Structures are given as C-alpha cells and as structure tokens.
Amino acid sequence: MISCEWLLGCQTAPGELPREWFPASVPGCAQKGYARARHWPDVFWADNAKMYDGLENLYWRYRTVPRLPEIGAGERLYFVAKGVDYEFDILIGGKTVFSQEGMFTPVELDVTELLHEGDALEVLIHPAPKRAGAAPHSREEADQSVKPAVSYGWDWHPYLVVLGIWDECGLELRPAARILSCEPHYTLDGARRTARVHFETAYTGAQPPIYTVFDPEGQIVYQGEETDFALNPVRLWWCNGQGQADLYRWSARLPSGDTREGRVGFRDIALQMNADDWNAVNGTRSNPPMTITLNGRRIFAKGTNWVNPELFPGTITRETYLPLIQLAKDAHFNLFRIWGGAIVNKEAFFDLCDEMGILVWQEFPLACNNYLGTPHYLKILEREARSIVRRVRRHPSHALWCGGNELFTAWSRMTDQSLALRLLNKVCYEEDPFTPFLPTSPVMNVSHGYYRFLDDEGQDVMTVMQRKKRMTAYTEFGVPSMPEPEYLKTFIPEAELFPPRPGGAYEFHHAFNAWNGTENWLPRDILDFYFEKAESLEVLVRQTQWLQAEGYKAIYEEARRQKPYCSMALNWCYNEPWPTAANNSLVSYPAIAKKALRAVAESCRDTCLSLRIPRFDWKPGDRMTLEPWVLNDAPAPFEGCECEVTLIVDGKRTLLRKARFDSGAANANVQGEAFEIRLPADCAAPSFTLEIACAAHPEWTSAYTLLLRAKEGRVSGSDTK
C-alpha cells in the first residue's frame, strides 16, 4: 500500500472548507490530530477530556495530494481504506466520488480514471451520528447507528465521540492479472485427522493462482493450482491450556506476481449443552447451550471482557494489543468476550489471539440500547455486519458471534423479536453458519453481575457465588479496586489525591457516581463495613486491592468448582481505554497489571488446588468448614495427590489438615473431603491466610487472605494487609 501524507481540518457545514489545515496521523483520530495541532494538554489529566466536547459535531476533512505511481498497461490504481469512522464522502478534485455510512466496511475504490497527478483526494467525515430525540450526552444517541456506543460515555469512559480514518488507508497499484479475493475454507473429517481445504478465489487474467500451504514449521504441505485438496495428517489449532495454537500459512500467487497470503488454523467449534441441562427446566424450554467445544473437547472458558484499549481507537497498533494479550495468556485465560459497546478490533488483535490461543467471542456494535429496526438502520447494520463477519471468520481464534451487550434487559428493551437481532442471526447464518450465534449476553441462565464485593443484601462474593448463583455461564462479574498511588498521580491533581472525593478528577475518572448514581467503584459503604477510615491513599488502595483480589479469586474458583454444570467465567472487565481512578478492570491503562490480575492468574491455572471458603469476614474463635478441591481444566488426567491445608497468622504456620485427592479424568475437577477448623481465639492480627499446597507440586499451591476482626470491629487502616 502506498501511504499518503494527509492534512486535516474541520468545518461546520459540508460545503465549507477548513480555515486551517494541520498534519494528520492516518490511521488515527480526527479530534486527537486537532488537539495535537492546538497543543492541548494531556487528555488523561484531570478533566482535560472535557475540552473535546462538541468536536464530534464538526465535519472533518482529510486531504492529500498523492504522488501517483506510473500505471502500466492493464494496471489499476485503487484507493483503499480499511475503516473510516463513521459517515463519510470521498472526494477527488472537490467532487464526491463515493459515500458510505459505516466504519467496518472497507472501501476499495478504483480511481485509475478518476485520480490525476495533482488532484486532491479528500475524505470528508460527517458529524458523529446522534439520533434525533435522544437524551443529549447519552448512549441513546448511538441507537440508530452502527457506531460503538462506548464513546458516547460509559461508567469507565468519558463522553468523547471519536471520528476519523481509523484503520489503514492508501493507494494500491494492482496488476492487470490480480486476485480480487481469496479465502481458504476447510472441513475436518470425523477423526479430525484430515482437513479438506477449499480455496474460494476470484481473480482476473487467464491463469489461476498457485496455492502454497506451509505447516506450522514452515514446510510446504501443498503446492498447486487445485482449489480443493486434502491435508493429512493435519495439526489442530488449540486454545491456551489445551494444546498448541498451530497455524498454517498459505499464499495464492498469480504469474503476475499478485499475491494474497494468510494463515489458517484447523479446528471446529460448537456450543454444546451444559451438563445435566437437558432436564433442568421442567415444563418449559431447556437452558441454551453455553459449553464451548473445541475440536470435540468441552472447554471451561476462563477469560475476561475486553473493552477498547484506547479512547482513540484509530491510534491502536499491534503494540497496543501485544502486552494486553500476553498478560491474558499468562493469566491462563482462553477467551475474550469483545463487549458490544466496543469496536471490532483491528486485524492485529485477531492475529495475536490466533497466535496465543485466546478464543474470541465477538459482539456486534450494539450495547445497552433499543436499536429499533428502522429501514435505514437495518440497511447499514446488514452491510456492516457482513463486512465484520467476512473479515473475522477467517481467524481460528474466532469462536462465537453475539448480537450485543445486555439487549434483553430493562435498560435496553430489545427482545427476541427485534429485527436487528434477527438480521444479525441471518447474516451470521449466511456468512459463517458453523460458528455459534448468541442474540445477546446474558441469555437464559447466564448472568451478568454482581459487580461489588458485597451484594445489596450485604452478602460477600464468596457467599453469593456459593449460595445464590448456579449459572451455566458467568459472562460478567466484577469487583473494583483503585490502581497504585503512583499511577493515580499521573492523572489526579495532587490537591485532590487524598482523601478521594466526588466532584473532581476522581469523579471524572469514574471513582464516584459512575454507575447507578452510587459509589460503586470506590465503594465507601463496603470499605466502611470492613475497615476503619484509611489514613492514607496507600492504605485505601491496599484495602480496595485486597477485596478485589480475594473477590475475583472467589468468583473464578467457585465458577470452576461448578463445572461441568458451569462452563464459563469472564470477569467485567479486563482493561481500560484510559486511566481510571477505580474500576473493575484487571489491567490499568495501557497494560499495567493490577494486583488482582496476579490473583486471578493463580485461580485460572489449568491445574491448581482450591479451597471453598464460606465467607471473607471472620472473628477469632470462629469455626468454618473448608472444602478442598483440585480444579483441573487440563487435557490430561489428574493422578491424585496428597496435600496440606495450613493456617498462617502473623507469619505463624499451623497445619490444619492433611488431605488426599483421588485421581480424576482430564478436564475434570476432584473434590476432597470437607472438614471443619476453628480459628485461634486469641489472635489480634487483622487477617489470616489459608493455604493449600502439595509438596510434590508446589506450582499448584493456593492461598487466601481473609479478614479477621480481631477487635470485634472494623480493621484499622494501618492493619490492612
């Protein structure tokens, strides 16, 4: 692709021209380019992001006067734009030659006859879509467009509605004999030893392409003109924890040299019924299937909800994605749910997921709104959805389509009859029928929430998960924390740092009043329930991080203990688009692991020991019943082991129990015998730790640090672990 030098300007009406031009990054974001040109201060600091308010109502004009390559006989010059956000015209010499609404449908425009040396090539982006009549500054504004709703504001995202050329863009000179499209399809035989490959190719010129397929070691396993051939034996693509994410490379090359290349991973995927679920609901329908089956193997999906990793998605590169996906892989995750409020990620995201074996649950850009099925909306949605499916279906990591986030809820009010969702089901059926499709999340017997350490009835997450929850899948749940003080100092003015309070930078960065009008993400009610008022920012942060780490451990491990009835645990949320002052995220912007991520990584080890602990909050002398478990998601049988459960208080270790685990099947847990313990009556420490360990496998060790109200009251700040 021949990239161009772009200038950018803004105007208030389509017929105007910008008063001034400034250099533009392409791909990028119009508002970010504008801010850079005007030397605006750091968008992350305090409430600087407010400066961007209203820029989304302007027209943004990108302009380049490209140096044209020499066009040989039969060659064609294309202007290619993989993504322009959101509604736009393409102009050559001031004349509109193409218009489109939709940021996910690539443009491939033959400009051979249209574009001459010295002509200005322009992309004129219209103001951001806002539905007439929608409440201003609300996500409702997005409910008649296929623009991700998140930039209209969320409880962890400011109102900053981005526009711009957000993905790769440039000119391409293509030979007379050229490949127009090329995609490999395959079917696996019943034993999954043979892949029957079929290349679907369109090309110009007399001669077909030569196809070459390389195995994961780079050895050629097929070369020839045949579009249909078998590979045997074929190596399967597996997700993280279940095997190698083996990828084959392929190329299709015409004698003219025009070449398409790509990768393919051989696997099949399905959603199957959860264990015991056929008869779960008497007299009415059974629960929908929620167990991912990869290459015939039922998988427990451990993962997380992915949100936009940048306020300005146009600036995302492979380097943005890489550390985030690596952290997820290291946390033993095997599934990202790409939440419907977010963008459909760039190719580099899926490439990395293909390589690292992270399955992708991809939602369409619908979230928490009632997207009414008006003719115009359905027309744009259908084209955008087809474009999304045709791009993403090629990736072996892609596991699941979903209509969008929380659409069958009181705050969205879409239903099974909503035309937009019926359309998406249809498009997926037509374009990618063998990939499962969910209308939304959650579906029946799948839950979103709870999102705090204590629920509305004052029960902690341990109790809630063990006593109140029995779902086939937990596709959202969360416990918030604050990031480290040093990090907070990068965007909260010093005068506001401690104690945090509403009304300033903490609130603008979501610690207060971010959701439901309550202090969810820096929950003073919950902190006050356990702790005396923190005397420093450091102590406060430690308190929230303690609750978040133990809360997430409790949820992931209890969800795993509910296997095989339960088959999925995805916390809300993984990452952030900018620095938040308090959030349920596991990773602070841009890719800084919170303490809880380390805890979650332990809870998600493919094989680990686990203790079912009734609750978080204890007093000296309390009795409690502990259940030891082996959580095993590994594809190998578990051979049995001896383990020890130890109480650690003030650094002092007391052996509570020697326990024996029987052997177990691959991908199956083993439950040990429950036993009762009594906490020492004379203990003054603010916390204690329970550890379960196996001498032969120290890598399986798990430990839980729980609250001890030694003084029959709240734990003081300085005591906090």
Added chain:
Amino acid sequence: MISCEWLLGCQTAPGELPREWFPASVPGCAQKGYARARHWPDVFWADNAKMYDGLENLYWRYRTVPRLPEIGAGERLYFVAKGVDYEFDILIGGKTVFSQEGMFTPVELDVTELLHEGDALEVLIHPAPKRAGAAPHSREEADQSVKPAVSYGWDWHPYLVVLGIWDECGLELRPAARILSCEPHYTLDGARRTARVHFETAYTGAQPPIYTVFDPEGQIVYQGEETDFALNPVRLWWCNGQGQADLYRWSARLPSGDTREGRVGFRDIALQMNADDWNAVNGTRSNPPMTITLNGRRIFAKGTNWVNPELFPGTITRETYLPLIQLAKDAHFNLFRIWGGAIVNKEAFFDLCDEMGILVWQEFPLACNNYLGTPHYLKILEREARSIVRRVRRHPSHALWCGGNELFTAWSRMTDQSLALRLLNKVCYEEDPFTPFLPTSPVMNVSHGYYRFLDDEGQDVMTVMQRKKRMTAYTEFGVPSMPEPEYLKTFIPEAELFPPRPGGAYEFHHAFNAWNGTENWLPRDILDFYFEKAESLEVLVRQTQWLQAEGYKAIYEEARRQKPYCSMALNWCYNEPWPTAANNSLVSYPAIAKKALRAVAESCRDTCLSLRIPRFDWKPGDRMTLEPWVLNDAPAPFEGCECEVTLIVDGKRTLLRKARFDSGAANANVQGEAFEIRLPADCAAPSFTLEIACAAHPEWTSAYTLLLRAKEGRVSGSDTK
C-alpha cells in the same frame, strides 16, 4: 383449473409399472384410494388401521391421459399441483420431466410443448422418507424430512404414513398476457386510519392489470392501474371478541381477462413484553415477549392446539374445517396454535380463520425430533419454508411463525444453535419480517403441561395452576376424557366396551399406554383416587368428563386471572384425526363437541364472572376461601356490578355472599374481595356446585361442580354427577 381423471397404482421399485390400476381421488391419499379399491373395512374400526402398515414403503403412481384444450396463439398450458406428498417425479409419456422433494411447494410446470393429446401424465410418488438408522415405527424416521411427523405415530395418531396428491391439481390454460404473481402489501399509518397499499405483480404482455379493491360491504374503494395507493379511512381486521374481522376483496385483471383475486385484512401484529416482565429475572435476560398485540391492543390469547383433522389430510376440504372453526369461534377462542407435528393447512383453513377472526400461530413441520442441519435437509427445508411463508403470510389471521414443537427439550435436543431453526428465522425474516417468530414452543417462561387432572405430586389442576404456575403463556395443557358411549361403539367392538382394558381397541385408540407408558388418557390411578370403580361405561365416561370439564375451566380461568402477567392459554389439544377412546381433545373426530368444550366456552367468554377455588376435592364441613373475579377481555370498560355467590347442594340453593365489583378498564380483570365459607357438615351428596351470578347480566354466570367425599371415601359410580 381443468381437473383430470386419475388412476392410481403401486409398485415396489421406481422403474416398474403397477400391476393394476384403480380410480384415484385427487386430491386425496394414495393409501386411502388403495384401501377403497380393495374394499378394506373402515379404518377407524378396532385396529383396522394396522392394515395400512407398510404401504408407505411402496411407490405410488398416479396416471391420467388428459383431454387437452385447444391452445391458442401465445397461450400456455400448465400442469399445476398445489401439494404432492412427499417426494415425487412428474412423467410425461413415461419420461421424467420434473422431480421434487417436499409437499408444501406448489408445482407450476409449463407443459405446452411437453404434453400432447394421448400422452400419459404421471406423478410417481416415492416411498415415505425414513431416516436411515432411525428406530422403526417411530417419529425419528421423520427427522431428516419436511414431512409432518404425526403420521409416524403419536399418542393420539396411529402409525400411518400418508402419501399422495394431497391438494388441488390439474391443467391450466393461461393466456399470452397473463399474471404470473400478484400480492398486495400494505402499511398502516400511526393512527391506523390509512393503509398504504402496494401491489407486487409480475405479468406478461404490454398492459398492466387494473386493480380493484372492494370494502367489506362490497363497495369499490379503489380501481386503477396504480400499484401504490392509499385507502382512508380503512377498516381494521380484528380477532374474535375484539371487533369485526373485516375483509377487503381485491382483483387484478389484465385486458386479456387473466385475473388474480384475493382478500386482505388490514391489521398489524406484534409480540410485546408481558406486564412487569422487564425486571422479572435479575442478572440474566428478561423473559421473551408473549403478549399478542393486534392493532396496538394487547390481547389475551384464548385458544387451543390444532392437530390434523384427518388421518388422510388429502381428503380435507373446506367442509372439514368449517364446523371445527365454527365451534372454536363459538367457544370464544381467538388463537389456534398449529402444532408442528401437523400439516400446514390448506387455503380453506386460513380463509375461514380470516373470516371468523381466529388468529393462527403457524409452526413449521418440526416436532419432538432433533432435525440435524445436514446440507440436504437444510436445502429442502429452506424451499419448503419459503413456500409456506409466501402462501400463509397473505392471511390477516396469520399471527405468528414458530420453528416447531418442543424442540428445546430433552426428548428433541435441538438448541438455539441448531441450523434448521436459524434457517427458519432467516427465511421468515426475509419473507415476512413483521410477523413475530418463535424458535419453538415452549420458550422461556412459557409452559407445556401438565396433562392430567392430578400432577405427579398428587395436586389437582386447581392447586397446580394457583400455587405452582406463573407463566407468561400456557401454550399447552390438558385434561383427558372419554367420548360418549354411543361414539365409542362406532369403533370399539362391543365385547371390549366395558370395562375398558389394555391390549385391544381401547389401547389402539389411545386410552392406554399411549404416552410415557402410563395410563394417561384413561387414568385409572386418578379415577380410583376420587371414585369407586364405575359400574358402567356411562358412569366411567361421566367421571372422566366431569374431571375434564372442571379441570379445563380451572386452567383457563386461572390463566386469565394471571393476566396481564400471563397473556395466553391454549389447551392441548383441540381436535383429533380419528376417533380416540380417550384424549385431551375438546372435540371428538370429526367435529363433535365434548362436554368440556361447553365448559371451556363458558370460561372463555369475553366478560364473565369467575371464582378462584382452592381445589376440587372437599369434605362436608370444610372451610374454603373463595375469590370472586370479573374476567374481562372485552375491549370495553367494565362498569361494575353486584353479584351473588350461591352454594347448590342436592338442588338446594344457599346464598353465601353478595359481592360488589368496582368498575374496570377495557381488557382488564376486576378482583373482588375474598371470603371464607364453610360447607354444610351434614351433607351426603357426591358433589356440590358454586355459582357466581349477576342478576343484571345473567350471561356472565359461572358455576363449578366440585367433589364432595360425603362418606369420607371415594364417590361411588352411581353418585357421579
């Protein structure tokens, strides 16, 4: 249509010819023609239907040598067959000119050049589809075809897999200038006063047709060549109980005289969320919408499940349908669920429903099987589904598409991911997007069952409905009874008549071992619980009819009391394909109202009084709490009334209570004040009646006859009411 004289014969291989020919009824059923030719005895008598076993494995050849009309210049001769069951070839002069799998896709074959005077025109029907590997004589045999599963045997249908030319068939001479297709579409404005009509027409010849539209009185309200025009004011089509089922007639006529005609009813329909349902399910999805909204008005759907009215659907005519639909209208029903095991009915059915204002929930031919999405099955299903939708969508009575019966259950094992159901959603979205689509029945929070007077825990239907059931829709429930003794004598040999026992005609006609291996439909356990052994057939029949009548009253009325949370009550089942010895049906074959139908008709009056009674079974001196209600589904407000609740024992009337009902809104119930009564302690009658009546509106009176175990034991046969 020029009808033909058909002969019929059978053969064991496709290349053979029949050894003998006999006259065939067309439309009709091959096996029935064969039986008639062979003078087989009445198929209904005893187990005579067994004689038909195996005939479905033959090839059936229909043959005619038609007298051809004179074909003028430009005229074309068509062979038209609206339905051939199931897989078939059309041969002319012994040569196959057309083949099709599927009984719902009409054939329109241009035979102008193919068919000559003296040529034999043949329809060769292949053996009935049976999936290889399916359990013999089971409905599984139907799980890879689009043939209604019912003829493979059901608990009220013998195994008799019909084949034949089952709908109209003949030659048609069409002029050179002819209409190929013509369908009116319309949209209503927001006030539903104006219909914007659009005729979608394909025709040959230079001149367009003239369209004429007649209002319900037969007055011309539009005439002209324009395909798009407005009608204002337009009269709406309403279902039974909500207004007039006003129908407009239309014609499209070419100068050549070729004409298409039809009717149109103007209405819009939707499925909306049930009351309070947005927040019904915390943390997971809301229940799916189940309230039918007709012309913006929320309707309580009172109706029933329709099954094939004949073993041989090819013999069905308008006269078959008419009395059945009239009885349903008289019972105040407004919805038929056309169960997915059955055929999609002939046009006369929908015409009558259009006229009588009975809404139609139409299922596709999938029932109680796992219809795997193999390429061949999906191909046939898609074509058949499109044919069904394009025919049925024209009818104003058509309210709802549904994938089929009980597919998300342990005995069917289809899921939301099943390709067949995703395909049906797609086809309906494409062909008829504004009609609601359900994947199956039941969906979430909708129930099928219970089907007996006592449930597995021994609770009677009154208790079950009041204490255990709170569904948005009851789309199947049932209580069985036997038909009248005189009727039984028409198909049960006299020696077997009393007492009924398994192993003979009673069992073959479904009284015993018909379902789940238990005696569900002549339930001796339940009869023994209430009654001493019946000393005669008459007494036994009365016992079952008493339970059925009071059971159905209890269910329909309690479902109505649960309005608006509940919006639908459809009993299983309405009718029968042949005489059954015991069944949940309300109407015996062919159209004989059972006693329960009269009871149900009372419970379904648009406005009526109702008593909530805790249970069926009482002893002298018992106390009970009664709740008086006005059930009001009428579109007019309820003005309030005084009423009296009376106890009737042995013909003696005792006033229990005068009650006052406040006024209420249209289509809304009014609940009165509950009160306690005490039954007389000294009563020896086997039953008592509770009546609620309003002197000013005797047509609202309701009465309930309940069991009185006067002797502290079972009620003797001769005592039975």
